[in-house]
Amino acid sequence: MERTDVNTLGEFGLIDHLTRDFPLQQASSIKGVGDDAAVIDNGNLCTVVSTDMLVEGIHFDLAYTPLKHLGFKSVVVNLSDIYAMNAFPKQIVVSIALSNRFSVEALDELYEGIRAACKAYEVDLVGGDTTSSPKGLTISITAIGQGEKELLVYRNGARPGDLICISGELGGAYLGLQLLEREKRLWLENPNMQPDLENQQYAVGRQLKPEARKDVIEAFRKIGLKPTSMIDISDGLASEIFHICKQSQVGALLEESGVPINHEAQLLALKFKLDPITCALNGGEDYELLFTIRPEDVDKVKFLPDIYIAGEILEAKDGIKLNTKGGNLHDLKAQGWVHF
Amino acid sequence: MERTDVNTLGEFGLIDHLTRDFPLQQASSIKGVGDDAAVIDNGNLCTVVSTDMLVEGIHFDLAYTPLKHLGFKSVVVNLSDIYAMNAFPKQIVVSIALSNRFSVEALDELYEGIRAACKAYEVDLVGGDTTSSPKGLTISITAIGQGEKELLVYRNGARPGDLICISGELGGAYLGLQLLEREKRLWLENPNMQPDLENQQYAVGRQLKPEARKDVIEAFRKIGLKPTSMIDISDGLASEIFHICKQSQVGALLEESGVPINHEAQLLALKFKLDPITCALNGGEDYELLFTIRPEDVDKVKFLPDIYIAGEILEAKDGIKLNTKGGNLHDLKAQGWVHF
Numbered sequence: 001m002e003r004t005d006v007n008t009l010g011e012f013g014l015i016d017h018l019t020r021d022f023p024l025q026q027a028s029s030i031k032g033v034g035d036d037a038a039v040i041d042n043g044n045l046c047t048v049v050s051t052d053m054l055v056e057g058i059h060f061d062l063a064y065t066p067l068k069h070l071g072f073k074s075v076v077v078n079l080s081d082i083y084a085m086n087a088f089p090k091q092i093v094v095s096i097a098l099s100n101r102f103s104v105e106a107l108d109e110l111y112e113g114i115r116a117a118c119k120a121y122e123v124d125l126v127g128g129d130t131t132s133s134p135k136g137l138t139i140s141i142t143a144i145g146q147g148e149k150e151l152l153v154y155r156n157g158a159r160p161g162d163l164i165c166i167s168g169e170l171g172g173a174y175l176g177l178q179l180l181e182r183e184k185r186l187w188l189e190n191p192n193m194q195p196d197l198e199n200q201q202y203a204v205g206r207q208l209k210p211e212a213r214k215d216v217i218e219a220f221r222k223i224g225l226k227p228t229s230m231i232d233i234s235d236g237l238a239s240e241i242f243h244i245c246k247q248s249q250v251g252a253l254l255e256e257s258g259v260p261i262n263h264e265a266q267l268l269a270l271k272f273k274l275d276p277i278t279c280a281l282n283g284g285e286d287y288e289l290l291f292t293i294r295p296e297d298v299d300k301v302k303f304l305p306d307i308y309i310a311g312e313i314l315e316a317k318d319g320i321k322l323n324t325k326g327g328n329l330h331d332l333k334a335q336g337w338v339h340f
Numbered sequence: 341m342e343r344t345d346v347n348t349l350g351e352f353g354l355i356d357h358l359t360r361d362f363p364l365q366q367a368s369s370i371k372g373v374g375d376d377a378a379v380i381d382n383g384n385l386c387t388v389v390s391t392d393m394l395v396e397g398i399h400f401d402l403a404y405t406p407l408k409h410l411g412f413k414s415v416v417v418n419l420s421d422i423y424a425m426n427a428f429p430k431q432i433v434v435s436i437a438l439s440n441r442f443s444v445e446a447l448d449e450l451y452e453g454i455r456a457a458c459k460a461y462e463v464d465l466v467g468g469d470t471t472s473s474p475k476g477l478t479i480s481i482t483a484i485g486q487g488e489k490e491l492l493v494y495r496n497g498a499r500p501g502d503l504i505c506i507s508g509e510l511g512g513a514y515l516g517l518q519l520l521e522r523e524k525r526l527w528l529e530n531p532n533m534q535p536d537l538e539n540q541q542y543a544v545g546r547q548l549k550p551e552a553r554k555d556v557i558e559a560f561r562k563i564g565l566k567p568t569s570m571i572d573i574s575d576g577l578a579s580e581i582f583h584i585c586k587q588s589q590v591g592a593l594l595e596e597s598g599v600p601i602n603h604e605a606q607l608l609a610l611k612f613k614l615d616p617i618t619c620a621l622n623g624g625e626d627y628e629l630l631f632t633i634r635p636e637d638v639d640k641v642k643f644l645p646d647i648y649i650a651g652e653i654l655e656a657k658d659g660i661k662l663n664t665k666g667g668n669l670h671d672l673k674a675q676g677w678v679h680f
Contacts, residue, residue, distance in 0.1 A: 004444035006472075015470050017444065018451045022458060022465040026430045028486070029464040038466035040431060040484065042382040051467060051482060053435040057474040090366045091380060095393040095480050104344035104357065111358045118362060124369040125362040126378035127391060130355050132346075133478070134397040140435050140469075140480035142391060144380065146368070 034247070035155050036084040036231055037145070046152060048145040050081035056136035063187075064180040064195075067106055069208045070139075071113025077234065078143035079121050080212035080287045084232040085154070086220065087147025091126045092118070095140040097133035110139075121214055151226060153291070158229040158248035162292040164311040165227075165301060167216045169262040170237055171269065171276060174283025176200065176207030178272050202264045210287045216304065225300045227291035238281040240290045241320060242334040251314035254332060256324045258310035281322075281332070374587070375495050376424040376571055377485070386492060388485040390421035396476035403527075404520040404535075407446055409548045410479075411453025417574065418483035419461050420552035420627045424572035425494070426560065427487025431466045432458070435480040437473035450479075461554055491566060493631070498569040498588035502632040504651040505567075505641060507556045509602040510577055511609065511616055514623025516540065516547030518612050542604045550627045556644065565640045567631035578621040580630045581660060582674040591654035594672060596664045598650035621662075621672070 009017055019033045030046065031039035037050035054060060054074050062070075075092060082089040094114060098107070118125055123143070183195040197204055212232075220226065229248055231240045237259065245252050261269075261276045269276040292313055293301060301307050314321075320332045349357055359373040370386065371379035377390035394400060394414050402410075415432060422429040434454060438447070458465055463483070523535040537544055552572075560566065569588055571580045577599065585592050601609075601616045609616040632653055633641060641647050654661075660672045 002443075002445055006438070006440065006442065006444055006447070009444060011470065014444070014447075015468075018447060018470065019465060019468070022455060024464045024466075025458075025462050026464050028430055029466055032464060032466040033468070038431065038433065040387070040466070042385060042387070045382060047380075047382070047387050047484070049431070049433060049467060049482075049484060051433045051435050051469055051480075053437055053469045053471055053478075053480060055437045055471055055473050055478075058437075058472055090368055091378065091389070093378065093389060093391045093482060095391050097393055097395045097398075097478060098346070100346065102346065103342075104346055104349060104354070105342055107346065107354075107358060115362060118365075122365050124364045124366050124372060125359060126364075126369055126372040126380070127389060128355075128359070128373070129391055129393045129480075130351065130358065131393055131395055132398055133395050135475050138393075138395075138437060138473070138478050138480075140391075140393060140478075142389075142433060142482040144387070144389060144484075 031154065036081040039085070039152060041149070044149060045146050046149050048082050048085050048087040048147055048152070049142060050078055051140065051142040052078050053138065053140045055138050061184065063184050065208060067109040068113035071110040072117045072209060074139045074141055075114055075117035076210055076212045077287065078141045079123065080232040080234070082143050082145035083212055083214060083217045084230050084289060085145070085147060085152050086217060086227065086230060087145040087152060088217065089121060089123045089143045089145040091124045091144040093126060093142050094128040096128070097131050097138040099133050099135050102137065121212065153227050153230040155229055155231050155244050156247040158244050158250050158292040158313045160250055160313050160315050161295055162228050162313040163295060163298060163309050164252060164254065164313065165291050165293060166260055166308045166310050167213050167289040168286070168306050169260040169265065170233065170286045170288060171261050171279035171283050172203045172206035172265040173210060173285035174279045175265050175268045175272065176203035176205070179203060179268065180207065200264065200268060202262060203268055206286065210285065212287055213289050216289055219304050223300050223303050225293065225297055227293050230289060230291040233286050233288045233290050234284055236282040236284040237290065238332050239334040241332065244290065244292065245320050249316050251316050251318040252311060252320045253314055254311040254322050256322060258308060260308040371494065376421040379425070379492060381489070384489060385486050386489050388422050388425050388427040388487055388492070389482060390418055391480065391482040392418050393478065393480045395478050401524065403524050405548060407449040408453040411450040412457045413548065413550055414479045414481055415454055415457035416550055416552045416627065418481045419463065420572040420574070422483050422485035423552055423554060423557045424570050424629060425485070425487060425492050426557060426567065426570060427485040427492060428557065429461060429463045429483045429485040431464045431484040433466060433482050434468040436468070437471050437478040439473050439475050442477065461552065493567050493570040495569055495571050495584050496587040498584050498590050498632040498653045500590055500653050500655050501635055502568050502653040503635060503638060503649050504592060504594065504653065505631050505633060506577070506600060506648045506650050507553050507629040508646050509600040509605065510573065510626045510628060511601045511619035511623050512543045512546035512605040513550060513625035514619045515605050515608045515612065516543035516545070519543060519608065520547065540604065540608060542602060543608055546626065550625065552627055553629050556629055559644050563640050563643050565633065565637055567633050570629060570631040573626050573628045573630050574624055576622040576624040577630065578672050579674040581672065584630065584632065585660050589656050591656050591658040592651060592660045593654055594651040594662050596662060598648060600648040
């Protein structure tokens with residue numbers, strides 16, 4: 001029998017491959033695979049569903065991730081997908097597989113973080129599964145949200161002339177990870193050392209305790225703004241722009257000077273000999289929102305805190321370009337995360 | 341720091357412990373943790389949500405489980421929870437974590453089984469996550485169903501005098517597992533041997549390719565029967581009766597002579613020197629429905645195929661008893677599955 005390594009397809013290629021032959025049979029299935037969340041029709045209000053799986057040794061390292069933070073983050077990354085549909089999460093179900101090296105007290109810490117996220121975002125834990133695993137910890141969370149049908153925002157609504165907006169500064173989570181990984185390497189070489197996180201609360205916090213932008217979605221409702229397309233930035237800005245462009249069948253021009261990068265993150269990038277814009281484009285895990293608006297809505301955005309306009313949607317034939325600070329026009333490349 | 345082994349609480353004790361301090365904040369959360377599925381209010385129709393995680397080496401052994409069957413079963417066990425609410429599953433989301441020992445072709449087989457289940461039960465695959473794992477295969481599925489609010493059936497509605505009903509024969513799945521485990525042991529001792537499944541298609545089929553009782557729920561609708569309580573039999577009849585009794589605050593009298601056990605399964609049990617009733621009570625994985633009905637509904641049940649009346653609900657003070665074929669009255673014990 002033929003044997004194709006899963007690496008050859010990449011994460012998105014693999015998902016496309018596996019889910020290509022699943023025709024929707026239910027009238028209530030408005031949106032299936034391929035957006036931040038699935039959409040199920042319930043009349044005026046739609047149910048919006050998103051799921052994520054976090055695996056020890058792949059998505060998190062317990063050497064530097066407190067279990068409470070892990071619980072919080074596991075919930076937040078799912079809620080972020082619901083907000084990215086312009087909807088509000090209401091419930092979650094949480095499944096955990098764990099080896100017997102975890103105690104009840106360790107699980108309590110994990111659930112303390114889950115509880116803190118439920119409280120902060122007003123979502124209810126309504127179900128789940130708890131089972132053992134031969135090795136390691138796996139967390140699978142499904143978030144269930146609600147949104148008015150006509151207010152839901154998909155990845156496929158961007159049109160040429162729309163402005164590209166970002167809800168906050170990027171690159172911090174990635175640089176926090178670099179810092180934590182460096183300290184772990186040093187600690188493995190010399191277990192007596194003390195970690196030196198250089199007072200980098202910002203970057204480390206972005207990595208270990210990200211927030212989902214509920215406030216931005218609430219602000220959209222308040223000012224009556226409906227983006228034309230939206231996605232949350234989990235895999236890096238470049239990858240997310242590619243998703244929007246592919247599904248909207250458009251091109252894009254991203255201005256390097258418009259991509260928001262935190263000052264501390266910039267300094268940290270230079271210390272690691274990394275280009276800050278590369279961290280923002282390919283780093284991921286910032287959980288900010290990337291969205292597009294019609295040009296006539298630009299005045300509304302002024303009333304929002306923290307929104308950066310970083311480019312413009314083009315015709316598909318114009319490609320997906322980055323205009324650097326030096327004035328050079330490059331093809332944007334999407335790396336995203338490669339887990340396999 | 342104190343260290344309590346998760347074993348000390350047991351599966352259900354652990355879930356109770358971890359989820360005890362999660363007050364419901366959303367008005368739409370009708371039912372949280374503690375039934376076959378969570379229930380979310382959407383007006384007349386409710387959304388019903390259930391999730392299950394299957395871990396290699398704990399819930400399945402790829403030495404004797406074809407990936408196609410595994411995909412099918414992973415979906416069915418979730419759908420079974422939705423039917424057990426007297427609701428109909430409509431959508432699923434599927435998350436998979438897998439090590440690089442799995443090829444694209446292997447995943448295709450798994451998804452062929454998932455596809456077959458989606459087709460058979462008319463549910464749509466609408467989302468998921470695919471990621472790598474340092475070791476083994478983990479499958480997490482969330483099923484989303486729909487039911488009229490006034491027709492949903494919970495575990496807590498059984499009343500003294502109600503009749504205990506079972507939708508089909510029990511014990512087969514457990515005996516199929518014994519057979520497969522025996523053949524695996526023999527094969528490990530002598531890899532040249534051919535498996536001898538003794539033409540036990542029935543028991544092996546019950547283990548590897550269970551079905552959820554969609555037909556029973558459809559029949560309930562047709563004849564206008566609403567059970568007073570219901571649960572699916574995943575952990576063994578005894579464990580499920582305990583769940584019904586605990587949540588309904590009642591006792592029960594189960595008649596051994598009324599517990600349906602397939603003839604082939606009985607013979608197989610004797611071959612394995614097991615008591616057939618023990619296999620039915622504690623074996624699990626048959627995915628039949630256990631439900632209770634008001635005594636005046638007993639005539640309606642006659643129009644249903646395959647329904648067995650196996651006892652009666654008592655007052656809580658009368659305890660949970662088994663009346664053996666020999667006429668002895670024993671306290672029923674619930675073992676369920678112990679994974680930890």
